[in-house]
Amino acid sequence: MKSTVAAAKLVGMVHLKATVIRCSPQSGLPEEQQVDQADVVPGDCIRLTAGEMLPGDVRIVQARDLHIAQAVLAGESMPAAKSARAERSGRHHAPASLLDCRCLAFRGTHVVSGTGLGIVVATGSGCYIATMAEQLRRQKPANALQRGVQRVSYLLIGFMAAMVPLVVLSSGFMTGNWGQALLFGISVAVGLTPEMLPMVVNANLARGAGKRRQLAVLLCLSLAKQRVLVKRLDAVQNLGAMDILCCDKTGTLTMDEVMLARWLDYRGEESRQALLWAYLNSRFLTGLRNLLDGAILQTGQEQGVGEEVEQFDCVDELPFDFVRRRLSVVLQADGPPLLVCKGALSETVALCSSVLRGDEDVLPLDDRAREDLLALGERLNEEGLRVLAVARGVSLEDEQDLVFIGFLAFLDPPKQTARQAVQELRDKSLELKILTGDAVAVAGKVCSELGMPVRATITGAELDKLSGSDFCTAVRQATVLGKLTPGQKARVVAALKGVGHTVGFLGDGINDALALRHADVGISVDSGSDISKDAADVILLEKSLTVLAHGVARGRLTHGNTIKYIKMAASSNFGNVFSILVASAWLPFQPMRPVQLLTQNLLYDISQIAIPFDKMDASYLAVPRGWAAGSIGWFMVCIGPVSSIFDIATFWVLWFVYAANTPERQALFQTGWFTVGILTQCLIVHMIRTQRIPFIQEVAAWPVVLMSLLVSAVGLALPYTPVGRVERFTPLPPSFYGWAAATVLGYALTVQLAKVLYIRRFRGWL
Structure with a gap:
């Protein structure tokens, strides 16, 4: 509940706006106001x-x-x-x-x-x-995290359902008290049930989702502190599993502070006409103005062309869309109406039949001249400049037979932090792909400046010619994919997912919404368009790869702590069942009373509350981590029985050394096994949490150490307390603690040996 409330508050921090026309309280006149959509x-x-x-x-x-x-x-x-x-x-x-x-x-x-x-x-x-x-209201299909948790839960519950009847039968035949045997079996079932799984999973996810502190339960929610808001808790784990990140160039790798660097004619020389007509187009458009329009208007004012537009009125507009990749306005002055078009170079040049020379002269435009214009634009792209074309015409119904006026070259310099962020993501074995509507050459230039190797490039037009396996191969090999439409971005993301990758997509524009919905984890920014924020799973308060790198690290830590608990529970439960079966078949009394078994289980669960606050090995966080539920079964079979060896050794010591072999001496037997069990279960937390040598090469986070010491102390002291007497514990002989210490040490060494063999066989630990 606390996790859900925290997530709801984080979602509430992302506001969708609407532009309404309401009367001003001051003037009483209608005015545009930005309000929350909920209002x-x-x-x-x-x-x-x-x-x-x-x-x-x-x-x-x-x-x-x-x-x-x-x-x-x-x-x-x-x-x-x-x-x-x-x-x-x-x-x-x-x-x-x-x-x-x-x-x-x-x-x-x-x-x-x-x-x-x-x-x-x-x-x-x-x-x-x-x-x-x-x-x-129909439930969405389960994602990878949900399916993985369900499979593990069913595995443990199925294991409990199969083994508990054996415990009841063994205890019943040996003791003859079937009522007590049934009660003991129910206690074993409770002990084997992974009741901490929902708490650990949700606490892990919530801890990765934001920042919130309460006295009752401390959830150090750190992603919000890193300026990352999570709309869906599942997305935290998906960030950790992500191995390919697709993102746009503008605003992510670059400053997103566009300046108009050059305004050129068809020969590449400075042209006031190009700036004037571009200013007219941006000045009179009524749709959504972008950074390019802002740069044009600012430069036009600085160059004094704003004074020349008073004679014009806008009579119509052909809005921008991501297929035409251009915007046109129809202006009326003293003469006939004129259509002024501004758009992507290749799409605009294809509509031109002539070119403006000087202020008035018009020359015909043939195929050779078109190639020269495109070549000049390509050279500007190679310098890291984004290029648009400006043209005008007299056809008001469509954009045909235009006169090419000139080029607009924009500069968006790389962010100072981008090089370091790209290196951080590469160090995390995360592959970065640039999906942009801009020219391939521009994106490639930015990548080279940031030290990001470009294996291959491809354009949207080239992708349209491919299908099936050829398409998948092309998008897998390409680092920069340019001139993409919104549909092509979504198709690229879907293709990468189809070949087994966990794909993230970072985008904030209208044209990114489809790709955000198709990605395993959609990432937008708080300043992005409403539709992109609605489609995203994660919202960045700052559009930066550095911020995202923190999110990836937190996602991997979240996944690691979740898997850590699951493998602890699986192996411990598996070993406990073997020990209980052996004891039930051997002893003429119950190896532990039901209330004692439940107390031991409760103390062990309390020690695991600190797991979401633990850290992970650096080697674990260095690579993406998916959900490998299949490895949990092998881990349970290989590591679980180790504890049974030392449980049986404890039985032997209590039976033969301390003569706890009659119903009258069962309290001593039960207390001894309870004490050793608490110590070994607290120890296994530290043995399993790292593939290194615990306490020597790697020490757990202080909350984990503190909880282990606290629970161990409670377990040792319990037989000497009034609560212990109520549960029929008895004080242990002082010499038994020497046997217990030797058992715990032997258990630690054996688990470490089993760990080495397991890693050598399965090439991994958690």
């Missing part, structure tokens, strides 16, 4: 722009090239065009469903392109999506 109410007028999630069901009252993705409701992958006009009623014109109404948009969908205004008609349970509540 939107029916009757609000909201502005719709690319990337925004709809906070409720909306009646469109104004639209300009508005397209909304409603696949979450309709299952249709292509965005639906929306307008303010309703369909005419009648048998041949009425829409088949509400989703087909062009004038309606629904909560849970998002704007892909275009702009518009809408009136909110329903929110919350009144929305159309609420009618799908039954389907939405």
Whole structure:
């Protein structure tokens, strides 16, 4: 419960915004306001722009090239065009469903392109999506972590169900008291049940999910302190299992502070015309402005071109989308309207039929000249500059027969911390792939500056020509994948997952939403678009690979501590069953009373509360760790019986040395085995937690050491307390503690030998 509450609070720190038009309390005039989507109410007028999630069901009252993705409701992958006009009623014109109404948009969908205004008609349970509540309430398929925990739980519970009847039968036949035998069997079942598994798993995950302290249970939730918010606790383990990270270049490897470095004509010389027309395009667009538009407007103001735009008015707009990769506005001045286009170089040049020379001269553009323009853009890319093209035309219906005006070259320098972060991820055996809509040459230049080796590069157009195994091979080998559409990014992620990798995707744009949903762990940033934050599992408060490197380390630590507990429980339970079976078949009394067995189990469980606070070997954290449930069975079979050897040795000492071999002397036998059992169970925590030599080469975290000492002290002192007398313990002869110390030392040496042999055979420990 505490873990769930902590996770809910972390999710609450990520706010989705909506732009509403409300009357100002001061002036009483309508103004745009940014509010939380939870504060939107029916009757609000909201502005719709690319990337925004709809906070409720909306009646469109104004639209300009508005397209909304409603696949979450309709299952249709292509965005639906929306307008303010309703369909005419009648048998041949009425829409088949509400989703087909062009004038309606629904909560849970998002704007892909275009702009518009809408009136909110329903929110919350009144929305159309609420009618799908039954389907939405269906549980999602279990992920790898959930499946792994379930398999281990079923393994241990099945083992308990098979072995407990044998214990009951053995004890019943030897003692003749079937009632006590049944009660003892139930106590054994409780002792064998992995009841600490839910607590350890959730505490591990919650400890990795954020920071929170309480007096009752201390969960040092450290990822939030590292500026990482986790929306789903499962994502913490997935961060540790991740072996490939796909990310964008802009803002992740670079400063995300774009500056317009050059504005050039077709010959590569400085051109004021290129800057002027680019300024006009960015000045009059009504959709979502990006960093490139901001750089153009800032440079235009500094160069004085802002004074030349007063004569123009915007009469139409063709919004940007990630397929066309360009944006056009239609401007009206004294003469005929002009279409001004700004976009990716290759896509824009393909639409041009002529080129501007000087201020007015226009020259025809042939194939040879187009190749020269693209070659010049490629040279700029190789210098680490991102290149856009500017063109104008007179066709207002589409973007054809444009006049090429010039190049815009932007510089986004690498982050100072990026080189160190890339090296940290490589040291963690995490492969980094750059998936970008930018040119391959630009991304490759940035990678080389950061010391990141580029094995191969490929473009989206080249990927479209591949299918099946060729596609998988290409994306597996490539380090930089450029000129990708949103669908291609998602396809790349899916292909990597299909060949057995655990894939993370870091993105914050509208075009990253599909890939975020397909990734094993989707990572966005708090400053990203609403749709990207909604699709992500992890939110970074700072877009930095350094921050993410901390998350990866925490994920591996979380996974390691979880596996550590599971292998402790599995091996200890397996050994205890053998010991109980031997004792039940040998002794004319119960080897331990039910209440004593439950007390021992409770003390052992208390010692394991500290496991989520433990550390891991550096070698374990150095590589990605998936869920290997198959190794747990071998670990249980190989390590578990070692404890039975020393349990039987303890039985022999108590039976023959101290004559605890009659029902009248059973209290001595039970107390002796209880004491040795507590000491060995506390010791096994330290033996299993590391593949190195415990206490010599590796010492556990202080909470683990403290809990082990505390539980051992309680176990040794219990026979001398009133509680011990109630449980029918008896004081032990002083000489027995010498035998107990020898048993514990021999157990430690034997487990260490078994550990060496196990590592040599299975090439690993945890």
